[in-house]
Amino acid sequence: MPTPVTSADGLLVLTGSYTPDSGGEGAGLAAVRLVPETGTLRPDPRLPPVPVTGASYLAAHPSLPVVYSTNETDPGAVCAVVLRRSDETLTPLGDPVGTGGANPCHLTVHPDGRWLLTANYGSDTAPGSVAVHRLGPDGRVDELTDVAVHDGTGPVRGRQDGSHAHQVVLSPDGRFVLATDLGADAVFVHRLDTRTGLLRQIAVNRLRPGSGPRHLAFAPDGTRVWSADELSSTLTCHRYDPSTGTLTEVSRVPATTARDIANQPGGIVASPCGRYVWVTNRGADTVAAFRASGTTLQPIGEVPSGGSWPRGLTPAADHLLVANQNSGTLTALRVLPDGALGGPGLAARVPSVVCALAL
Template sequence: MPTPSSTDEVAVLTGSYTPDSGGDGAGIAALKLAPGTGHLAHDTKVPPVPVSGASFLAAHPSLDVVYSTHETDPGTVSALIRHGDGQLAPLGDPLSSGGANPCHLTVHPDGGWLLTANYGSDTAPGSVAVHRLGADGRPVELTDVAVHEGAGPVAGRQEGSHAHQMLVDPAGRYVLATDLGADSVFTYRLDPRTGTLARVAVNRLRAGSGPRHLAFAPGGELVFSADELSSTVTCHRYDAGTGTLTGLSSAPATAVRDVTNQPGGIVTSPCGRFVWVTNRGADTVAAFRVTGTTLEPVYEMPTGGTWPRGLTYADDHLLVANQHSGTLVALRVLADGALRQAGPALSVPSVVCALAL
């Protein structure tokens, strides 16, 4: 297997649960991906950063700053600056996430706001929060918290709201928040002066579906949801003028039978022809071809580990975080949407997400 030069390597950060958050991981670790081969390796020059409950990572659109959730109750979020040699250092102190168990965050495309989804707890409902970012990228002020309401029919999972993702639409006009507990996607408009959220729509999805994450197709006319509780993938039409979704078609997330399955991560291909989703339980990644507004299953392969959670597209590869087996694997994307393991899985204890920089 050829060894690429350092200029060819893609920097990758992984987030994992630490011992104080129910796992045995290191927090945030630095890796390298060789584009031509998909070979993964630890970046031994960059020590891990022991961030508690680093369940999701996001990058600033123009600064060398990354953000992490601290999935704790009460929750916090933090920023780290990434120096030219790849070294990571805290950028300011962690700030309250405005809720419990933050599980997802993203930076608004204008670079001025950090948007966080708080899953909630037995005593705290799901909510979404906004932090103003300083000129250097650090979160400096919690400007708004919007509490969700609603419930669903699945006992033990939908007694109340559980926000799971914050996603800015491709036009940058609306912010969408999935809520697994309420079977809904809440649409907000972010005020760029005050950092406050105004709710403009509540998109009710199928009862008991438990929408976890969304992924837009290029162009933004279609958006796909990974439905954790119904083990389906759904294609929705997105109205960019109103921020509303209309369900069009659904497909089972896995063809594996006789297993309780929970879809996790979902991504679309840059060309818009394919959608991939991880399956926790079946322990696979499934590929779907988008034909018009229909999802056609075309391929499914085991991830070589257990409980594949996070899914990231990076340089014609999918990076899959096998949480329970503690491995990260790179799968090469083929022209027909199928996948091939590109190299050996890399040990990353309790890994739950990856971020390609």
């Protein structure tokens, strides 16, 4: 998006939720407003919800007023929505397009605005994979140009019997496509041919067995990357080699100080300065803050998420937006100067919310 969509009512935020046809109670895409001065979130009645099936992750086009959503179903799809600034309306742009896999759960737009990359989580019969779609000049999702299938398993039965791609991101310099795989305990590294839309796998980073890497967050200088490890409930710091796309684990810490609670880290965000890292904790129902000093992480505080089963974590106007899936609430935690987090302001009711995108 070229510029934030703001008004006297606050910053526009789009939310994604599981719908009744994808196991939830949400509407798909829904709009709320964040008032940064108070951390208050409230629905925007001028933008009616858009019924997008299984809208589990959202991403914005780098230059066009277009937002992309996963359709987390089996088989999976992705779709595009136009945000018209003149009257602030949301309109579907074309029909959903298949991803060549099952249950897509994350996507990102290439910086050149011509390619959409999607992580297919997979299913009992379909392995995890990364899909590539060509984007049209108006931002619509066009042809599926490639599907790179992952291979691998891990020691956690029921969760790692096959590969499960969970996130796909570009390296800070744009050279590599990195895809975390929770089932294979790995980060697959690809290179995208921006002429053909084809992926070429160049490396596989095998991480700690049973860790279940879910999402990554890069340090601004591109020398370190932190992983939220869903199955081991840890945060791991890896040294990143920008010449090869390889990761080397250097340290790790528990994702929460809570004890005797089954916990699964979810979203992870690094501060623009690279000094702080934050992570949601599903089970402990908290957001934990860490100070990043070199290759170590030091806990500096942990606050309630303002709901149950916090999943997505999104920066927005000196706040972190927390999508509390099971309680159906979106909350905003203020980021304090020392990286710690203040308590939530007034939450917005968004059934089965799992992600948010500040526009």
